Amino acid sequence: MIAAEGLCAGYGGRTVLHGVDLAAASGELVGVLGPNGAGKTTLLLCLAGVLRPQAGSVRLDGDEMWRLAPHERARRVAVVPQSAEPAQGLRLLSLVLMGRMARLPLLGGYGPEDYRVALAAMQAAGVAHLAARPADELSGGERQRALFARALCQETPVLLLDEASAGLDAAARIRMHDLLAARCRAGLTAVAVLHDLNLAALYCSRLVFLKNGRVAHQGLTADVFRRDILMEIYETDVDIVAHPRTGAPQALFAPGAASPAA
Amino acid sequence: MSDSLPSPLSAAEALHAAERGRALRLTGGAGLLLAAAVASLLAACLIGPLPVPADDVLAALLDLTGREGAALDPVRRTVVLELRLLRGLLAFCVGTALAVAGCVFQGILRNPLADAFTLGVSTGAACGASLAIFCGLAARTAFTVLGLRIGLLPLAGLAGALTALAAVLLLARAARGPGRETMVLAGIITATFLSACIALLKALDEESTASIVFWLMGSLQGRGGGHLALLLPYLVLGLALVWLRARDLDALSLGSLQARLLGVDATRARLRLLVAASLLAGAAVAVSGVVGFVGLVVPHLARRFTGAEHRPLLLVSGLLGGLLLVWADVLARSALPGGLELPLGVVTALLGGPFFCMVLLRSRRGTA
Numbered sequence: 143m144i145a146a147e148g149l150c151a152g153y154g155g156r157t158v159l160h161g162v163d164l165a166a167a168s169g170e171l172v173g174v175l176g177p178n179g180a181g182k183t184t185l186l187l188c189l190a191g192v193l194r195p196q197a198g199s200v201r202l203d204g205d206e207m208w209r210l211a212p213h214e215r216a217r218r219v220a221v222v223p224q225s226a227e228p229a230q231g232l233r234l235l236s237l238v239l240m241g242r243m244a245r246l247p248l249l250g251g252y253g254p255e256d257y258r259v260a261l262a263a264m265q266a267a268g269v270a271h272l273a274a275r276p277a278d279e280l281s282g283g284e285r286q287r288a289l290f291a292r293a294l295c296q297e298t299p300v301l302l303l304d305e306a307s308a309g310l311d312a313a314a315r316i317r318m319h320d321l322l323a324a325r326c327r328a329g330l331t332a333v334a335v336l337h338d339l340n341l342a343a344l345y346c347s348r349l350v351f352l353k354n355g356r357v358a359h360q361g362l363t364a365d366v367f368r369r370d371i372l373m374e375i376y377e378t379d380v381d382i383v384a385h386p387r388t389g390a391p392q393a394l395f396a397p398g399a400a401s402p403a404a
Numbered sequence: 405m406s407d408s409l410p411s412p413l414s415a416a417e418a419l420h421a422a423e424r425g426r427a428l429r430l431t432g433g434a435g436l437l438l439a440a441a442v443a444s445l446l447a448a449c450l451i452g453p454l455p456v457p458a459d460d461v462l463a464a465l466l467d468l469t470g471r472e473g474a475a476l477d478p479v480r481r482t483v484v485l486e487l488r489l490l491r492g493l494l495a496f497c498v499g500t501a502l503a504v505a506g507c508v509f510q511g512i513l514r515n516p517l518a519d520a521f522t523l524g525v526s527t528g529a530a531c532g533a534s535l536a537i538f539c540g541l542a543a544r545t546a547f548t549v550l551g552l553r554i555g556l557l558p559l560a561g562l563a564g565a566l567t568a569l570a571a572v573l574l575l576a577r578a579a580r581g582p583g584r585e586t587m588v589l590a591g592i593i594t595a596t597f598l599s600a601c602i603a604l605l606k607a608l609d610e611e612s613t614a615s616i617v618f619w620l621m622g623s624l625q626g627r628g629g630g631h632l633a634l635l636l637p638y639l640v641l642g643l644a645l646v647w648l649r650a651r652d653l654d655a656l657s658l659g660s661l662q663a664r665l666l667g668v669d670a671t672r673a674r675l676r677l678l679v680a681a682s683l684l685a686g687a688a689v690a691v692s693g694v695v696g697f698v699g700l701v702v703p704h705l706a707r708r709f710t711g712a713e714h715r716p717l718l719l720v721s722g723l724l725g726g727l728l729l730v731w732a733d734v735l736a737r738s739a740l741p742g743g744l745e746l747p748l749g750v751v752t753a754l755l756g757g758p759f760f761c762m763v764l765l766r767s768r769r770g771t772a
Contacts, residue, residue, distance in 0.1 A: 190665060192661065192664045192665060212664060212668055212669045213667040213668075214667075215667060216665065216666055216667025217667070220665075221665045223661070223662065223665065226658055226659070227658070227659065228658060228712075229511070229514070229657040229712040230707070230712060231707055231711045232657070232711065233712075233713075235419075235423075236711070236712070237658075240655060240658075240666055243651055243654075243666050243667060243668070244666060244667030246651065249648070252423075254417070254420050257416050257417075257419050257420040257423065260419075261416045262416075273419070276711070276712075
């Protein structure tokens, strides 16, 4: 269980989040939605424990996140970042193995167990065939999947994703979220920042809508994925239809439906 | 991307075996480099303005190992052992220190143009060492460990190196320049200013202009065992610090945020590694003066063989840097007729300048 309570956070003197409450339990995939600049990435950095809250708290099973030792943090929470610029010539396998770094002793190297986990993670993310390629020469989508594999490699009970599937093609995106759903059924706690509303409605058990650094709405997907809420959050006219196969709500936008930007 | 796909144990074993094979090949390559370094040191004993026959060189080396050599001319013995062998070893150590420091600077600052020379760290170290000499502290012992007297001069180099590094990083941050060149520009400004400080110190000290040239262009003329003993403790300490934290360096080369996500205390790791690199560069410069381009060129060369992981990169860079400087010093002391010496920094700049242009052009294309 990872939970934020009355979380205020920001950079320097600027406050981005104003009192956010959010909780994700084992087996849940919680989607964080909201317009650009709503504070979604800031929220994720706080949940990951790399940004110290200005007020309020983020607790993982009762432990204050930002107080944890860095290597302890990385063994309990993994993050798939929006993007990363790997050093020139760094092989994909090396990038993925870095997920095991927090488990290594100061002098030791990667052992058989590390390679087993790394290979499984690369296979799961569909990048095992690229293991020996330099990561800086891969396409954006391939690199994104490598970062996903690195996070899986950390074998943490909590996984945070920041637009992790945004650069992927349709099939790869579905595969990544199918995998994520399967891991959640097996007990993983996941919080995903998403821009793709329909993907969120298909996969997330609960949704949190952020706007201007505050939680505007949150609840079960079926309860909060509504026309009035989406119109309020995105200031855009929208139609909700049922997915022809799963029945999940899906949002359709019409051209010219967005109100002019202020 | 199916979750139920069982990862066959044999495939993981094959991957592990392949990686071990890769590590073994890298170790083999490093062994070859080490052998080449030993061979180069021996070859360096044969080369110089004073012709010494191979027999006498061999006799001098045997004499060193304590065995009875044939009757040996003491001048030739000094030439071979002091002026060639120990000086060659010193060149190797300086090259190793500068190359490893270059790897660290490039990795942490994520800048292919970074190195002790381009960042002004070397000139800072030279300035610190000059100041210590000016104040008459050069021959002082800093502290004694296990009966070994550890010299003060490299510490003065370290202090100068850290001061220059702090100035450059603050200047680059304040200038908020768009790219990697801003940091190098800040380095050039700092280095130019500190060069003037060195020239001023030397002029006040009423030393010859030759000693100004020594500090600014680097040389190992007249240096041998004493300076080797001065450098070695700091070299060993710096290399050990960097080697222990090589994995932090891997993580930091992805950026500070990524490193923190991977469980590295980024602020402390950066500081620790920057101090270690400054120690290496500072101690090297304190005995050799400013020798440019080694720390810039060698990591790029080594990366072609090792990839970007830092443990193998540091190993190969260190050996390659030492090897390069042994030969650069042989050139420096034997290229001119009549026993005249070229400054070591002139040789490395002649070799490294064109390479620097190449790296600059490639990095610009990369960021465009």
